[in-house]
Every structure is written in C-alpha cells, then in structure tokens.
Amino acid sequence: MNARLMWELVDKPKWAFRLVMFVFLTLGISTGTRMQYLYLVVMGLIALNGPAGDAFWILGLSRRDYNLQRRIEVGASVTIFVVVILLITQMPWFLIAGYLAIAAVVLFWDLTIPQTDKSRKKEILSQSSGRTDEGRFPPTIEGQLIDRPQVIGWILIVCLTVATSLIYWGIAVIWGGAWSQTVSILAIIWAAIFFMVYQDSLSSSLRDYVTFGGTRTFWAKRTILINAVVPGLLIAAGAVVPRWHLISALGAIYLLLVLMVIALGLTARTSWPVTAPVLIGAIALEVYIVIGINHESYILPTIAAVAGYVVGGLLLPSMARRTDIYSGGLARWLGMASTTS
Incomplete structure (x- = not known):
C-alpha cells in the first residue's frame, strides 16, 4: 500500500x-x-x-x-x-x-x-421482523428508517440525562460543589458530542429513507413530530404539576436543542440559506431561556421555544428538499460521520 x-x-x-x-x-x-x-x-x-x-x-x-x-x-x-x-x-x-x-x-x-x-446495513432492511432490543418497530421503511433510529436516540438521551443528574447529585452531596462543577463541565462536553452523533443519525435516516423510495417531505413531518414527544411531555408536566416550572424549561431547552441538531444535520451548500436562520433563531431562543431561568421566569421563554420549534417544523420540509443527502452534514467535518456512509 x-x-x-x-x-x-x-x-x-x-x-x-x-x-x-x-x-x-x-x-x-x-x-x-x-x-x-x-x-x-x-x-x-x-x-x-x-x-x-x-x-x-x-x-x-x-x-x-x-x-x-x-x-x-x-x-x-x-x-x-x-x-x-x-x-x-x-x-x-x-x-x-x-x-x-x-x-x-x-x-x-x-x-x-x-x-x-451501519456498513452491513442489516438494521435498515425493510423485510426484517422489526424486532429489536429496544422494542418493536413496524417492518416498513418508515418504521425501520425513521422511527427506529430516532426513538432509540431519544432513549439514549433520556438515559444520559438521568445518569448525569444522579451522578451530579451524588457528587454534590458527598464531595461538595468543586467536584460537581467539574462533572457538569464534563457532562456538557459529552452531551454535545452525543447530540452531534444523533445529528449524524438523523442525516443517515433521511438519506436511507430517500434511497428506499421515501419522500423528503414525509420524513420532515414525521421527524419533527417524533422529536417533539419527549420535550412536549416535559413541558406538559411542568405546566400541570405545581413548582415544576424548571421541568418545562428543560423541555423547552430540548426542543430548541433538537431543532439545532436537525438544522446542523441538514446543513449543506444548497440548504444553508434556510438552515442558518433556523439555527441562529434557535440559539437566540436558548439564550433567552437561560436568562429566563436565572431570573426565575419560565412561562414566556417556554412559549417562545414552542413557537420557535413550530416555525422550524414548518421550514423543515424546505430544509430537507434543499439539502444534499450525501454530504454528511456538519458531523462529517467534525469526524462524527462515517466517510463511507
């Protein structure tokens, strides 16, 4: 060689x-x-x-x-x-x-x-039984190529959040604030890495779904709904349960974070005029939520986050139609995507 x-x-x-x-x-x-x-x-x-x-x-x-x-x-x-x-x-x-x-x-x-x-393509065969370790998904291209990777991704996100919270709480109780602050920095770094990996999963989901005959518009509509489930439940729980406003804020943060992840995954030379404004808007709303949390203001930031996610969802079909599904998105340039996918 x-x-x-x-x-x-x-x-x-x-x-x-x-x-x-x-x-x-x-x-x-x-x-x-x-x-x-x-x-x-x-x-x-x-x-x-x-x-x-x-x-x-x-x-x-x-x-x-x-x-x-x-x-x-x-x-x-x-x-x-x-x-x-x-x-x-x-x-x-x-x-x-x-x-x-x-x-x-x-x-x-x-x-x-x-x-x-991923290279063997075993898990995307539409003729499979649909049985996985994480549950049953329909043996259709929608079930295998859209639902399965995105649902599994959210299962991992929830597990990561719970595990990080428990570790942070345990260290804060046992060793105090110095160690817990360091752990929180590590958690932010690895959470960012995980969301970049999830972004590659979303890009791969679109590419595989289109390859097997699906439409970009249907992928966009289904994706925006799937990724709103967990944040929506958190926002609803915070609205119903007294003194759970911080839970609503967490759901709002997740809404905007996943919107940024989707926009990054669809960013290409042909799609950036649409993805860039969505990304900038989501970042601005994230900052607004953080400021609101610091001032113990939750209702207006949460409403703004929901509105921003709705606007992003309306623009998602346009982003999906404009993007180059073989570019790999931003994950490709950060080393998160396979060069052969």
Missing part, C-alpha cells in the same frame, strides 16, 4: 475532532482541576483509537494493510498525547511508562478489520 493511498484513507475530520478534544482537555488540566487524571484517561483512550475499517472493506484491502494504517495513526496519536502530558503535567515516570506499555500492546496486536453494523 503506497503512501498516497494511506493518506487518502486517513479520516481527516476525525483527526481534526481528536485534536480539538486534546486542546479542550489540555485546558482543563492546565487550570488545575481535581479531575485531571480522568481527563488524561479520556485523552489516552482517544489516542489508542484506530481508523474505521469500512473503507478497507470497500476497497478490498487486506488485514495487513489495515494494521499498517492503524499502527501509523495510533503511533502518531500516542506520540502527541505523551508530548502533551510531558509539557503540562507532573505525571510520575512509571505512569507514563505504563501507558506506553499499553500502547505497545495495542500497536503490535494484529487486529481484524472492523466492520460497523
């Missing part, structure tokens, strides 16, 4: 995202946070991640080619990581040596070429 082919196989957006993460986590360590070793573990795990294998399957390359590429990329990433920790930390030499030993095992281990479920 020649050097030019190896360079083309490098997932450049993924590497750009990796470097951004290194910068953010390095800044966290340099501020003297008490959780610097947790940051270092995260950076170390990122450094040990090899390239995706889908491109190697498509090009018919060998296991030897994949492992050569993986060793070069992991070696470069580990080198950057070790240089970072030597420059900004006082980490003992035996911990660095231990990490290098783990990296050596990863480098010399001969792995098979990984292949994702």
